[in-house]
Structures are given as C-alpha cells and as structure tokens.
Amino acid sequence: xxxxxxxxxxxxxxxxxxxxxxxxxxxxxxxxxxxxxxxxxxxxxxxxxxxxxxxxxxxxxxxxxxxxxxxxxxxxxxxxxxxxxxxxxxxxxxxxxxxxxxxxxxxxxxxxxxxxxxxxxxxxxxxxxxxxxxxxxxxxxxxxxxxxxxxxxxxxxxxxxxxxxxxxxxxxxxxxxxxxxxxxxxxxxxxxxxxxxxxxxxxxxxxxxxxxxxxxxxxxxxxxxxxxxxxxxxxxxxxxxxxxxxxxxxxxxxxxxxxxxxxxxxxxxxxxxxxxxxxxxxxxxxxxxxxxxxxxxxxxxxxxxxxxxxxxxxxxxxxxxxxxxxxxxxxxxxxxxxxxxxxxxxxxxxxxxxxxxxxxxxx
Amino acid sequence: xxxxxxxxxxxxxxxxxxxxxxxxxxxxxxxxxxxxxxxxxxxxxxxxxxxxxxxxxxxxxxxxxxxxxxxxxxxxxxxxxxxxxxxxxxxxxxxxxxxxxxxxxxxxxxxxxxxxxxxxxxxxxxxxxxxxxxxxxxxxxxxxxxxxxxxxxxxxxxxxxxxxxxxxxxxxxxxxxxxxxxxxxxxxxxxxxxxxxxxxxxxxxxxxxxxxxxxxxxxxxxxxxxxxxxxxxxxxxxxxxxxxxxxxxxxxxxxxxxxxxxxxxxxxxxxxxxxxxxxxxxxxxxxxxxxxxxxxxxxxxxxxxxxxxxxxxxxxxxxxxxxxxxxxxxxxxxxxxxxxxxxxxxxxxxxxxxxxxxxxxxx
Numbered sequence: 274x275x276x277x278x279x280x281x282x283x284x285x286x287x288x289x290x291x292x293x294x295x296x297x298x299x300x301x302x303x304x305x306x307x308x309x310x311x312x313x314x315x316x317x318x319x320x321x322x323x324x325x326x327x328x329x330x331x332x333x334x335x336x337x338x339x340x341x342x343x344x345x346x347x348x349x350x351x352x353x354x355x356x357x358x359x360x361x362x363x364x365x366x367x368x369x370x371x372x373x374x375x376x377x378x379x380x381x382x383x384x385x386x387x388x389x390x391x392x393x394x395x396x397x398x399x400x401x402x403x404x405x406x407x408x409x410x411x412x413x414x415x416x417x418x419x420x421x422x423x424x425x426x427x428x429x430x431x432x433x434x435x436x437x438x439x440x441x442x443x444x445x446x447x448x449x450x451x452x453x454x455x456x457x458x459x460x461x462x463x464x465x466x467x468x469x470x471x472x473x474x475x476x477x478x479x480x481x482x483x484x485x486x487x488x489x490x491x492x493x494x495x496x497x498x499x500x501x502x503x504x505x506x507x508x509x510x511x512x513x514x515x516x517x518x519x520x521x522x523x524x525x526x527x528x529x530x531x532x533x534x535x536x537x538x539x540x541x542x543x544x545x546x547x548x549x550x551x552x553x554x555x556x557x558x559x560x561x562x563x564x565x566x567x568x569x570x571x572x573x574x575x576x577x578x579x580x581x582x583x584x585x586x587x588x589x590x591x592x593x594x595x596x597x598x599x600x601x602x603x604x605x606x607x608x609x610x611x612x613x614x615x616x617x618x619x620x621x622x623x624x625x626x627x628x629x630x631x632x633x634x635x636x
Numbered sequence: 637x638x639x640x641x642x643x644x645x646x647x648x649x650x651x652x653x654x655x656x657x658x659x660x661x662x663x664x665x666x667x668x669x670x671x672x673x674x675x676x677x678x679x680x681x682x683x684x685x686x687x688x689x690x691x692x693x694x695x696x697x698x699x700x701x702x703x704x705x706x707x708x709x710x711x712x713x714x715x716x717x718x719x720x721x722x723x724x725x726x727x728x729x730x731x732x733x734x735x736x737x738x739x740x741x742x743x744x745x746x747x748x749x750x751x752x753x754x755x756x757x758x759x760x761x762x763x764x765x766x767x768x769x770x771x772x773x774x775x776x777x778x779x780x781x782x783x784x785x786x787x788x789x790x791x792x793x794x795x796x797x798x799x800x801x802x803x804x805x806x807x808x809x810x811x812x813x814x815x816x817x818x819x820x821x822x823x824x825x826x827x828x829x830x831x832x833x834x835x836x837x838x839x840x841x842x843x844x845x846x847x848x849x850x851x852x853x854x855x856x857x858x859x860x861x862x863x864x865x866x867x868x869x870x871x872x873x874x875x876x877x878x879x880x881x882x883x884x885x886x887x888x889x890x891x892x893x894x895x896x897x898x899x900x901x902x903x904x905x906x907x908x909x910x911x912x913x914x915x916x917x918x919x920x921x922x923x924x925x926x927x928x929x930x931x932x933x934x935x936x937x938x939x940x941x942x943x944x945x946x947x948x949x950x951x952x953x954x955x956x957x958x959x960x961x962x963x964x965x966x967x968x969x970x971x972x973x974x975x976x977x978x979x980x981x982x983x984x985x986x987x988x989x990x991x992x993x994x995x996x997x998x999x
Contacts, residue, residue, distance in 0.1 A: 376898065417922060417923055417924055420897035423898065424922055501923075519891070526882065527861075528882070535786065540787065555864070557994065562739060630919040
C-alpha cells in the first residue's frame with residue numbers, strides 16, 4: 274500500500290499518489306516510481322485514435338469481470354490494456370490475438386532489452402514491462418481471469434453485442450431466489466462474518482481469499498466435494514463465504530490406509546491402535562501389500578465440521594488472523610435458505626449469479 | 637485344465653493326472669510333465685524330518701487362508717511349501733525369513749542355471765523353479781496372500797498358538813448377524829446369482845473374480861467409494877457378490893470437467909452441449925484454464941445403478957459371458973438385511989467374517 278491522498282476535484286474522485294523522479298537506468302526508490310515512466314511510454318507510443326481502442330478494451334474487460342489488477346479481481350490493469358493495444362494495434366486485434374493464446378503466453382516489446390527474459394515469470398500471462406524488463410505487467414492476472422477474457426473474446430468476435438460492455442444486472446426476485454436456494458438445499462453452506470474493522474480493499478480481499486482457501490482445504494480434507502466456492506463482501510461491515518457441496522452429508526465411516534505389512538513396527542502399531550478402538554467399524558485387514566481399517570468419521574456433515582473449526586475463529590486451519598477474530602466474535606454458519614434473513618440487493622445478486630454459475634455473456 | 641480321472645481308492649479321493657515322461661533338458665509336451673521332475677527334486681533334496689516341517693507349513697498356510705494355488709485362493713502351492721522348507725531349513729525358519737520379505741522378493745536355488753532370471757517375473761513373490769528356471773513357482777500368489785502370510789508369520793512368531801493351524805469357525809447366531817447387517821444397512825450391496833451350470837472351480841472362480849472386478853469398476857466409475865468387496869460361492873448352484881460402500885446414496889449432482897478454454901472448438905461444443913441441457917444444474921463456468929459444468933447424476937443410489945446395468949446380465953461392463961446369462965436369468969440385487977432370506981450356514985459365516993473384516997488370528 275502506497276501512502277496517498279484522496280480528494281474530490283471538480284466533482285471527480287482524485288487519488289494523489291506521490292513518487293520519486295528516477296533515472297530509468299537506475300533503480301527505483303518507491304514502488305510507484307515506475308508510473309511516470311509508464312505514462313511516458315504510453316504517451317510516446319500510443320498511435321492516434323489509440324485511446325479509444327484502449328477505452329473499448331477496458332470497458333469490455335470491465336463488462337466480463339476481468340478489469341483491474343486489484344486483489345478482488347485479479348485481472349488486467351489499465352496500463353496492461355494500453356500495452357496490449359500498442360502492441361497489437363486495436364481493440365479487435367487484441368481479442369483476435371487472445372483467442373490464440375496458450376498457457377504461460379509471453380508478450381514482449383521489441384525495444385525492451387528483455388532478451389527473452391519472459392521465461393523467468395511463472396504467471397499464466399506474461400507481458401514484459403517495456404520500462405522494466407524484470408517486471409511482468411500481467412502478474413496480477415489469475416488463470417481464471419485470463420481464460421475468462423479469452424473465452425469472452427471468442428464469443429464476442431463470433432457474435433458482437435453491446436451487452437459485453439454494459440451487461441445489465443438481472444432483477445433478482447426474492448421468490449425466484451428462494452426457489453433456487455431451496456433446490457440446492459443444505460448443499461449450500463454459508464459463513465457470514467460481521468467485521469468491525471474492515472481494512473482497505475486489497476488487504477481485505479487478501480484476507481478473504483486466504484481464508485476461503487483454508488475453508489476449502491478443510492472441507493476437501495474431510496472428503497467433502499466442493500463443486501464451487503465464492504466470497505462476497507460489502508467492503509464495510511459484512512463478508513460472506515459460500516461453498517456448494519456435492520453432498521453435505523457423508524457416509525458414517527471411511528476406509529483408512531495403513532502401512533505396508535513389510536514395515537513391521539508401523540504395522541504392529543496400526544493394528545494395536547485400531548483393533549479394539551471404539552471408532553473402528555471393521556478390520557483392520559490386509560488388502561494388497563497394506564493394512565487397512567474402516568473407521569467412523571468424526572464429522573459426517575459439513576455444517577458441524579465448519580461449526581467446530583470456527584469455534585476458535587478458524588485460526589488453526591489457516592483463516593487470516595484478523596478475520597478469525599471476527600469469526601470467533603460473531604461468525605455464523607448457515608445452510609440453504611437460512612441465508613435469506615441476511616439478503617440485501619448486492620448479496621442477492623451475488624448469490625443469484627453464483628448459483629446460475631454462467632459467465633455474464635452466456636446469460 | 638488337464639484331463640484327469642477322479643476315483644476313490646481305499647477311502648481316499650484320488651486324482652489320476654496323466655503326463656509325458658520328458659528329458660529335463662528338452663521341452664515339455666504337456667503342462668503336467670514337470671510334476672515327476674518336481675517330485676524327483678523334492679525326494680532328492682528334502683532332508684530327513686523335512687516332510688513334517690512341510691506339513692506344519694502347509695497347515696499353517698491353510699489356517700490363515702493362503703494355502704493353495706487354485707484361483708479361489710491365489711496362494712501357495714504344496715510344491716512351493718516344499719521348496720521353501722528345502723531352501724530355508726524348517727517351518728519356523730520360513731516364517732522368520734518371510735517377516736523380512738519385501739515386494740517382488742526373489743528366491744532362487746543355487747543349483748538351477750537361472751543366473752538371476754528371477755527378474756523376468758513381475759509377481760509379488762518369485763521362487764524360481766529349480767527344474768525349469770523360466771517358471772515362477774509362486775506365480776499364483778496374490779499380493780494379498782503374500783502379505784497375509786507375512787503378517788501371520790510375524791504374529792505367530794511373537795505369540796505362537798495352535799489356533800493358527802486349526803482356527804475354529806465362530807458360531808454365527810442369526811440374531812447377532814441380523815444386528816450387524818442392520819448396522820451396515822443399505823451400505824451393503826449384494827448380488828445373488830443362481831447358476832444352473834457351474835463349471836470346475838478354477839474356471840468358476842476366474843469368472844467370479846472377473847465379474848466382481850467389473851462391478852467394482854462400475855461402482856467406482858459412478859463415484860461410489862467401495863470400502864471392501866467379496867465373493868462367495870457354494871460352487872454348485874449359488875454365488876454371491878458383496879460390496880460395502882462408504883455411502884450408497886450420492887449427491888444429486890456432480891462437477892464435470894470440460895476442455896481448456898484455449899481449445900476453441902472443444903470449448904464451443906462443450907458450452908453448446910451443456911448450456912441449456914435439462915440435466916445441467918449450473919454453469920458452464922470457467923475455473924482456472926478450463927470450462928466446468930454441474931450436472932445431475934443419472935444414478936444417485938448404488939442399487940438402481942447396479943439394477944440397471946444387470947438388466948442385460950452386465951455383459952456390457954465386463955461381467956463374464958457365462959455368468960451374465962445367469963444374472964440376466966435370475967440375478968437379484970439386495971441391500972442390507974434383505975440378504976437374510978438367502979442365508980445358509982456357509983454364507984452366514986462368510987458374511988460374518990466379511991463384516992468383521994479381520995484376519996482369523998486377530999479374532
């Protein structure tokens with residue numbers, strides 16, 4: 274996070290971000306020192322009419338949900354859009370090119386002294402910064418954002434429509450959403466967190482994504498199949514995690530693998546530990562080269578698993594420290610239509626879209 | 637199958653198996669021509685008192701369920717027991733040696749001209765035949781039989797008991813079995829087949845194991861977790877397959893993987909096929925580099941899956957041709973305690989042991 278000032282000037286929100294004037298050949302002093310260099314490069318290289326092409330590209334990306342390098346989006350920055358247009362010539366040419374992209378695609382600029390340095394990055398998309406060849410301008414672009422853009426580009430080129438640029442939010446009727454929520458039933462698991470101290474968006478979304486990942490790993494580790502996952506926040510006081518499970522109740526027992534018979538000590542311990550244990554359903558037995566045993570599951574249903582783990586806020590499984598405090602304070606685990614008492618327009622739209630599961634251009 | 641004559645001589649069942657007398661250096665004419673060579677080798681090499689050691693070993697193996705090279709057992713032949721005693725010196729020394737066996741263990745006999753030929757076999761245990769170095773005497777020994785023997789050997793050496801040689805079948809009370817069957821409930825799936833034309837045991841058990849494997853693959857392919865499986869036969873008119881599932885009912889839908897977005901044609905087909913399909917629950921969506929979709933399962937419960945597949949006898953999924961005829965004729969799929977009307981002492985004991993799941997020496 275850079276220190277900066279926000280102000281309203283002539284009715285516009287303006288961010289004032291300070292930086293040092295540096296010699297391009299020397300090193301940087303602060304992270305924003307590249308910005309004037311970027312601006313200089315774009316002003317010098319963008320052809321006449323190019324700004325309109327950039328505007329089209331940015332608006333298209335915004336429409337399909339991949340515009341912005343912020344943590345929440347994990348998409349394409351404005352500077353990246355400018356570079357793509359400079360490099361490829363026009364909005365449509367960027368889309369045409371994107372349709373042919375492969376994984377780990379590298380775009381370089383002839384005038385940079387990068388000399389094939391693109392290979393040093395491991396991001397899904399690599400665009401070497403012409404003013405600093407050791408920087409990948411597309412480092413924020415997630416795999417999902419990259420391929421969402423590519424798929425949208427293909428669909429748009431096949432059948433261009435204005436709605437790509439200005440998608441219309443559907444009117445979500447409470448009764449319709451209720452019906453959909455009921456049809457998913459308890460396979461939908463929500464964690465609602467009321468947060469009394471929300472940080473700036475990039476920090477917040479970093480915490481949210483980290484915590485979501487921890488919860489997914491918890492569920493998967495307990496054999497729940499997570500079909501989809503999502504996270505929503507009003508960015509001021511409430512966050513919501515949602516997980517769709519293939520099934521929210523598992524069989525009462527599971528088969529557990531033991532050591533190979535030839536590892537004599539481990540085998541003896543395994544047999545001793547499970548032979549007369551209360552939670553042993555059957556076995557232990559030998560199958561192939563190993564010992565196996567059938568054990569009762571400590572948690573058969575996802576809600577009680579999450580409930581038990583969130584008693585301490587989830588710190589132990591990797592929920593971010595700050596969020597875990599608020600989860601412990603007042604986190605709630607809900608299933609299916611229990612979420613209805615928390616619905617507000619933004620959240621309703623999020624859940625509706627989550628359950629539909631389609632990119633906007635397929636709606 | 638060799639042609640042979642069965643007779644009763646002085647109250648003993650005797651099999652007369654014909655063979656050709658061949659020069660050990662030349663080739664064989666029939667598969668049984670090795671037998672006199674084996675007998676000759678054993679008579680010449682077994683030390684005084686060795687036959688009692690062999691008898692102990694055979695009886696021990698019988699007791700723990702790994703004696704016999706027949707298909708049903710997949711265990712140690714009599715000749716193999718003799719070779720082990722000749723090579724290792726005594727019953728106890730065979731057990732002591734076995735505890736140190738590793739996977740793909742190779743035992744050779746110095747006098748054979750095998751010259752390290754053991755490596756040409758890929759069986760779990762390799763014992764090079766001293767009268768024919770291209771033959772693995774232990775080729776019938778399955779992984780499970782091998783490691784069952786090793787585990788039993790270790791347990792016996794730690795605490796020798798007569799019951800290893802003569803395990804006592806438990807008295808299975810109908811009421812106790814009923815209780816256990818109820819506790820497993822519908823997670824236990826049975827297929828009962830009445831067979832009007834049972835072949836010789838090795839052929840029959842080959843068909844049964846092949847068919848069981850096909851049914852397991854069917855269940856696993858439909859996402860059912862098979863904890864254990866078993867097959868029983870009275871070898872005259874009735875066979876039974878049993879599968880214990882972690883859960884016999886799955887979630888109503890599942891997440892299905894589509895093609896990578898960059899494969900443009902496949903992606904277009906995938907989206908078109910699923911976008912408005914009746915069995916699409918949600919999506920298709922982009923996650924990472926791929927398209928995904930959530931689909932209704934055609935079969936949520938294992939019984940209806942098996943029922944539907946066995947309508948044609950299961951030939952299509954790999955059930956053996958001959959069995960599939962009888963399954964089509966009168967195969968029945970049962971769950972939980974529905975099996976009770978078919979119970980007879982042998983089957984009760986089999987199911988009881990199956991559900992206990994422990995090797996006899998751990999009971």
